[in-house]
Amino acid sequence: MDASEVCPTVDAIRAFLEYLVDPLLQEDHSTNDDLPLSQHEKVANQVHAVVLLNNYYHIKLNQELAFLPYREFCKIIVDLRPSLSAYMKFMLQRDYAELVDVEQQLSLTEKAIMSSHDICLSLDASKNEPNIEGWPISKVAVLLVDSKKENSFLRFNSFTDGVWSLIEKDVDTSDQISEVTSEIKSPYKRRRVIMTRSKVILNEDQLLQDGYSAISEAASVNSIDMMLLGSYTVYSQSKERAASRFYIMKCSQSIVEGFTKVPIKDLIESFWGPLVKRSSSSWKTTSLVKYFQMLPYSEIISEWISREAFSNSLQDLKLAEKQVSKLEVTESHVSSKGLYIDLDNKLCRCFIQYFSKLESEGCASNVMDQGQQDRPKVFKIDVRKNKKDRKQIGSHA
Known part of the structure; x- marks a missing residue:
């Protein structure tokens, strides 16, 4: 992806909010006291997803983007969606206040943002894979x-x-x-x-x-x-x-x-491609966002199905070899153009179907290169190598 095609952070968050949060927002509520608890829980859950998508997966794709600290993220989403202020508590205080009691001072949505913020920090998008050794x-x-x-x-x-x-x-x-x-x-x-x-x-x-x-x-x-x-x-x-x-x-x-x-x-x-792409003058989410909860498992699933396809292909090849061994030449003669052998049509169809299957499933290169390729990287948004000038990861402050 060229630098000109990298979706800016604010545009990415706007796209994530549009798809995941906007359907739940109600413009006619000005304070969080007017909203039922179930509504607060739904919005908090959706915003949790937005944080993960931006502060982990989007940055993992685009290492030049900065990790958003907690306060900055809260400010951006409220600026983009003023109706989200009904789901905020701590950040709306006019005077700067020190966060002492998370349970009392934060709303459900703010707690969700802080929790997902900490998750993204522990996963660390600058690494190809998070180090989960010792994690329960x-x-x-x-x-x-x-x-x-x-x-x-x-x-x-x-x-x-x-x-x-x-x-x-x-x-x-x-x-x-x-x-x-x-x-x-x-x-x-x-x-x-x-x-x-x-x-x-x-x-x-x-x-x-x-x-x-x-x-x-x-x-x-x-x-x-x-x-x-x-x-x-x-x-x-x-x-x-x-x-x-x-x-x-x-x-x-x-x-x-x-x-x-x-x-x-x-x-x-569905695991291939970016999370957001340009559509006319704006940025829109791709179908990958619909599968983001499966991204931790995407590489495993892809490798597993590749092994299954390779195993099945080998079985098909063995079957074809058995048919070759049983093949009887139905007619042969020598002409001025050389030896002509009229092969059994069933065997021909078998080989054609076999190689067509490999090509359609994208397994041909796997069969040719099995044992030579490195472990493929999937969630198929290509993870690029870290840049030396990567910006400093933020904190709660």
């Missing part, structure tokens, strides 16, 4: 696919309005962290240094059961109808310095109610 598992997430592994079952408007999501469930982290005490003897002084650090202890069986439970609650499917295809640990978007346990599971049942069947191929294609 705060939730389980499941990608449910059909028996043929061709379609996924997703939910829309489940956690964030206007956004697709997996099956997710929060888990208790209190029993995952224990203190480990170690003693270090100093070679220069006759004393011992006592150090205490945290260690994450995971109960894999319990986390898997939580995954099955999440499916059962969301889709009314029993664990006996599930088959585990893969398990992974990735960063969480909903809690600071926390991870998610991600499962890919195959379901033998047909799930309809509350879910939409999305072809996995279409899902992978």
